[in-house]
Amino acid sequence: MAKSLFKRLLWTYLSILVVAIVVLSLALTFIHRGYAFNEKKRMLENAAYDISGQLASWTDGGISQNELNRTVDSAGYITDSKIYVLRLEKEALANIESLNISGDLDEKYLFEDLRRIIEGETVFRRNQNSEKFGARVVFLGVPWRQKDNISGAILMFSPVNEINRNAAKMNYVIWATAIGFILLGGFIILMTSKKISSPIKEMEIAARKLSEGEDSEDIHANTDDEIGRLAETFNSMKKQLAETEKIRNSFIASVSHDLRTPLTSINGFVDGILDGVIKAEDYPKYFSIIKSETSRLNRLTSDILQTAKIQSGKLELERSEMPAVELLKSLAENMKALIDEKSISIEIECGEDEIVKADEDRLYQVLENIVGNSIKFTGRGGRIFLKAESTQNGTVFSVKDTGEGIPEGDLDRIFEKFYRADESRNAANGGSGLGLNIAKTLVELHGGSIRAVSSAGDGTEIIFDIPR
Numbered sequence: 001m002a003k004s005l006f007k008r009l010l011w012t013y014l015s016i017l018v019v020a021i022v023v024l025s026l027a028l029t030f031i032h033r034g035y036a037f038n039e040k041k042r043m044l045e046n047a048a049y050d051i052s053g054q055l056a057s058w059t060d061g062g063i064s065q066n067e068l069n070r071t072v073d074s075a076g077y078i079t080d081s082k083i084y085v086l087r088l089e090k091e092a093l094a095n096i097e098s099l100n101i102s103g104d105l106d107e108k109y110l111f112e113d114l115r116r117i118i119e120g121e122t123v124f125r126r127n128q129n130s131e132k133f134g135a136r137v138v139f140l141g142v143p144w145r146q147k148d149n150i151s152g153a154i155l156m157f158s159p160v161n162e163i164n165r166n167a168a169k170m171n172y173v174i175w176a177t178a179i180g181f182i183l184l185g186g187f188i189i190l191m192t193s194k195k196i197s198s199p200i201k202e203m204e205i206a207a208r209k210l211s212e213g214e215d216s217e218d219i220h221a222n223t224d225d226e227i228g229r230l231a232e233t234f235n236s237m238k239k240q241l242a243e244t245e246k247i248r249n250s251f252i253a254s255v256s257h258d259l260r261t262p263l264t265s266i267n268g269f270v271d272g273i274l275d276g277v278i279k280a281e282d283y284p285k286y287f288s289i290i291k292s293e294t295s296r297l298n299r300l301t302s303d304i305l306q307t308a309k310i311q312s313g314k315l316e317l318e319r320s321e322m323p324a325v326e327l328l329k330s331l332a333e334n335m336k337a338l339i340d341e342k343s344i345s346i347e348i349e350c351g352e353d354e355i356v357k358a359d360e361d362r363l364y365q366v367l368e369n370i371v372g373n374s375i376k377f378t379g380r381g382g383r384i385f386l387k388a389e390s391t392q393n394g395t396v397f398s399v400k401d402t403g404e405g406i407p408e409g410d411l412d413r414i415f416e417k418f419y420r421a422d423e424s425r426n427a428a429n430g431g432s433g434l435g436l437n438i439a440k441t442l443v444e445l446h447g448g449s450i451r452a453v454s455s456a457g458d459g460t461e462i463i464f465d466i467p468r
């Protein structure tokens with residue numbers, strides 16, 4: 001079963017959050033524990049140095065034995081420790097068997113520690129197991145110095161239990177805070193994951209509906225990030241698909257009508273000839289109509305096949321150099337019948353030495369589609385101007401007519417596939433809505449661009465360029 005984006009976001013971010021907080025809490029736990037022992041060590045050292053000072057006063061006769069004892073007891077109470085002051089000589093540590101110290105200090109580790117202390121070192125054990133005290137203790141041993149000599153050792157033993165209790169309290173605070181942050185962060189991650197995934201989920205549902213031919217509502221992401229822009233793009237795509245579907249349906253209906261009308265006409269005339277309804281002397285007249293309708297069908301199917309070939313990417317250009325004026329003259333000559341039928345005049349403006357490098361058949365088709373469109377929508381007695389001129393980058397062609405023009409609202413869409421600005425006008429002229437789209441595609445295959453300049457009632461000019 002595929003995991004949803006929401007679950008992946010939720011568990012990924014939640015895992016990162018939990019791992020980060022747990023690692024941080026563990027680090028704080030160890031840091032605090034180390035800090036507690038360091039503070040204990042500092043407290044014991046301060047007390048040991050105070051006792052060392054009192055010992056110096058006692059040996060000099062500045063204070064009595066009782067005063068010294070009270071000082072030691074007070075330091076032990078404040079530091080929660082048991083304090084021993086030992087007078088030792090280095091020679092006494094030569095043999096552990098001869099060492100005579102209190103039974104409370106009969107610890108295996110202590111002999112070596114005393115040797116180091118007499119040598120002038122300070123010894124600290126943060127978590128030492130003591131058999132005599134029956135607990136784990138913090139041990140500190142510092143030298144008892146008298147002027148430049150070491151007379152013995154000051155030993156301090158403090159139970160670890162108190163440190164552990166304080167550490168446990170702090171650990172409780174740390175982990176309670178960690179759990180609180182995990183819950184708060186989890187809630188934020190939950191809402192954020194939902195906010196991120198919801199529009200995408202809506203788009204998935206909407207896309208599924210569109211694929212099944214159903215309509216769907218617009219996606220509302222309400223964000224200014226990539227998700228919001230994706231939602232806007234999806235909504236735009238949905239509207240474009242709906243418009244394309246509308247145009248496609250209209251095109252299919254129109255093409256069906258355009259196919260059915262000449263086929264019905266041809267079929268009727270053929271049936272009339274076969275049944276003898278049409279007299280033999282009228283055959284030329286009706287054969288001419290059949291030929292005209294067949295040509296109309298051929299043009300329509302040619303446009304459809306040309307569009308399919310372009311869409312498949314199988315159309316390849318065969319470029320060659322040719323005189324532009326010859327191409328324009330050939331076009332005007334081949335379209336003479338259509339031009340004369342509406343008494344339209346064509347004027348050509350092109351230099352004899354104007355050379356264009358293009359696929360001749362495809363360039364001719366571009367001009368034929370554009371000029372054919374101009375002939376359709378130019379009234380009787382109108383004029384069409386064909387122009388070609390060199391530029392720094394190639395050749396610019398222009399086809400301008402004195403026809404009806406194109407409304408401003410339709411001007412940006414006349415090159416769209418299947419688009420026809422005026423359904424009734426196009427239907428009357430037999431247009432498929434593919435001619436200008438094919439022209440645009442062929443121009444762009446040459447690396448050029450095409451545009452239209454027009455206004456209703458003021459004619460139209462189609463301009464395109466063919467780069468060198």
